[in-house]
Amino acid sequence: MTSGQIKEIHCASGGPWGGNTINTKIWSLLQGIFGTEVLRTFIAENRDDYLDLVKNIEREKRLDKSNSKYRIGIPGSLLVEVKKSNPDMIAEKYRGKAEIKQNQLRIIPELIQSIFKEGIDTIIGYVEMLLNEPGLSKVKSLLLVGGYASCGLLKDAIQEHFNHLSVICPFEPGLIVLKGAVIMGHMDTPIVGRMAKYHYGIAILDDEQKPNFDGSHTSFSTSQQEFYTIIPKGSPIQVNEVVTEYDFPIEVNQVEAYIQIYASEDKQPPKLISEESCRTIGHIRIKLPRFRRTTKLRIGISNDETEFKVVAREEYTGKCFVGTCRFLD
Known part of the structure; x- marks a missing residue:
């Protein structure tokens, strides 16, 4: 803009195709070159050297080159461990493709490229x-x-x-x-606009279903609780604009409004929060004065750059209350 x-x-969006996957494959290659048991013993007995080797692998993986040999610094303690089981240092399968020189494992480009x-x-x-x-x-x-x-x-x-x-x-x-x-x-x-990665929805829990302030839960079924969609998957979200409004009934002497937040990756939003694709991602709590009569709140949920914002307005007086939105670990 x-x-x-x-x-x-x-x-x-994306998938497991990045650097961590490459690290896993490089460690599998080292197991093939030096032997699985050799590496297991080295890691167990030489933690500092193991961490140095991890750093060497990470650094070499990121180097700006594509057609030269890869050189990974090998700790002396690993070389000692390798010699105990294989004086030739390199497994027969990888001879000609990898070699040890000056405390470095040098690997031909073709093997790394694969x-x-x-x-x-x-x-x-x-x-x-x-x-x-x-x-x-x-x-x-x-x-x-x-x-x-x-x-x-x-x-x-x-x-x-x-x-x-x-x-x-x-x-x-x-x-x-x-x-x-x-x-x-x-x-x-x-950021002035985002695209919703999931279907986001809410469910209103009564006093018997919501968690207690100490984090414990009273065991009551929520299997028939409706998933109320507030943001459909793939829809544009304008920052600081209200994405939904919901009327929330309030009973006499009720001290708070409690709303669970859910997400689903399915193509279509779930109908019930008990569906397999539906998972809890957080909750909203709105502290209230003790109303002397049954009333209702109109809850407005908006989205800024990183989180949901919640403001509730009481039907009769027009008084507003700010909700606290907390996402789970």
């Missing part, structure tokens, strides 16, 4: 699928951020496949998310 603000045009290939191909296929959606047809640039964005294999593959787009990878992409969060904290309204 010309104002410098951001409007989300597709909800965040580790990255499946994940990179999946990422490219998923991005291509997204770009083919009607609402994303005008996208002109791709921005690569996060630690994995430093990987030369990933960057080269993205740039080659999407050569009709401007592919941007900023300096130190691993810090960009943190910097963005800091910038966001200093701007009034950096």
Whole structure:
């Protein structure tokens, strides 16, 4: 947008194809090269050296290169452990593909590329699928951020496949998310609109169903409780605009209004909160004075950049109450 603000045009999505998956595959490769039992003993007996090895793997994975040998620094304690079971250091299956020189494990590019290939191909296929959606047809640039964005294999593959787009990878992409969060904290309204990733809904629980203040629950069935949709999945959400209003009945001497918040990933919103796809993500509590007559609150729920805001207005007096929205860990 010309104002410098951001409007989300597709909800965040993806899968397990990133850096952690690559780490798992690299550790599987090390097990093949050195032996599973050797690595298990090394990890159990040399925790500091193990953490150094983890850092070495992470650093090498992020280096900006794609066609040279990968060199992973190997702690001396691991080399000692390897020699006990295999004086040749490298398992026969990997001889010619990996070698130990100057306390480094040097791996040929083809072997490393095979580790990255499946994940990179999946990422490219998923991005291509997204770009083919009607609402994303005008996208002109791709921005690569996060630690994995430093990987030369990933960057080269993205740039080659999407050569009709401007592919941007900023300096130190691993810090960009943190910097963005800091910038966001200093701007009034950096994000003006989002897309709902889930169906969001609420359920009104009575005094017997809601949790006590100490966190414990009274055991009563909520299996027939209705899922009241407040934000449908995939719908645009304008920041600070009320997304729903709900009339909440209040009994005489009732001290609070309690509302459960639910989410569902299904294509269609659930009808009941007991459905398998429906999960509790938080709750809203509105403290009330003791009304002397039955009344009702009109509850307005809005969304800012990071959370729900709740304001309730009493029917007869027009007095407003601010609700506290708490999300579960």
